[in-house]
Amino acid sequence: MTTSIHLPPHRLSAAARRLRDDVRSFLDGELAAGTFVPRCDAWMSVADPAFSRRLGARGWIGMTLPSAYGGHDRSPLERFVVTEELLAAGAPVAAHWIADRQMAPSILRHGSPSQRERYLPAIARGECYFAIGMSEPDAGSDLASVRTRARQVDGGWEITGTKVWTTGAHFAHAIVVLARTDGSPGDRHAGLSQFVVDLPAPGVEIRPIRTIDGEHHVNEVIFDAAVVAEDSLLGERGAGWRQVTAELAHERSGPERYMSTVPLLRAWAEHVRQHGDASAERELGGLTARAWTLRQMSLSVAAALAEGRPPEIAAALVKDLGSRFEADVVETVRRLAGIEPRKHGPGLEGLLAEAILHSPAFTLRGGSNEILRSVVARGLGVR
């Protein structure tokens, strides 16, 4: 039977709108003080621990965590407002992004009391950063085929295997590793487990992978019989697939999946205002309308998360549409702005160069668009 995807419009509360004003004035102050310049894709590639600590001090990291763990008891919708403003400003948030977005909820849900005490307050202060160790050289889209193994040994677990495309592992304080502990090839979803491994660690080598922009954002992480403590296991042994699937809903559902190039769109809007012609204005209007629609959809997914409704299918749809929008912004500006993109160049030139070099990753990271469309089709009962 075919079902449908519901994305009912959501109106933010007055408290959330006031919070937005607070975040905007904080960001205006930071920009005026010259602590950052707007960058495209900054949530993935521009890390500034001092900036993260300042956000932590304002209560804008770990917002949905309970105060008992250093959090702020705020709703996912209030967190949405904060992340949206940080993305629109192109602020340097990559240091804490993964920890805040998915590891804090995951550790709160599945972690032992000691894991919660150890990591959650530090995450909320903007001082503890995480990497995601899911993908492997032969297991990206087909995550259930991970070959990294964890074997129980005296006093802990021995992990052997290679993770790849691991964002931020070179500055992270910990990595969450998906590994096979049990199970048979016949039932690939059973027998996977997650481990929290502090970094750096003996037996764990982190090698940089340079992306097309020549920079170091992602890594290969090699576990060579690395022995980690007994209580590194996150959640239940063998429940890794279920835990990872829930985590991916957080990874895929946020506004960063359509806002990576919004700083470029904003800079181009200003350029069009000063120099534009009618056709540039028309295209700008079209992109702005799409941004507005995606924003309504993304907000609706955040509302579903806040109400405890499963958002996986709608999140996959928004990420597919959103990541294509991000790339369309780049192509439109490249075609119409009449400027030469220049890496590290000022304003629009630099933003365009950066966005061009990052755009091949938009439809891959967090799950490729082809895979997301399969998730949507299966969710709609299409065979």
Ligand SMILES: Cc1cc2nc3c(=O)[nH]c(=O)nc-3n(C[C@H](O)[C@H](O)[C@H](O)COP(=O)(O)OP(=O)(O)OC[C@H]3O[C@@H](n4cnc5c(N)ncnc54)[C@H](O)[C@@H]3O)c2cc1C
């Ligand atoms: C910038 C960047 C950062 C990343 N950060 C992280 C990270 O921090 N941690 C982490 O674990 N991973 C990370 N990844 C990895 C990312 O999740 C994978 O690249 C992604 O899941 C695709 O896997 P793959 O690269 O192995 O490609 P493959 O799985 O080999 O796929 C290659 C192509 O084949 C298509 N394809 C594969 N299977 C099917 C199918 N069944 N039907 C139709 N088409 C199919 C895919 O859509 C894709 O276009 C990152 C990737 C990038 C680019």
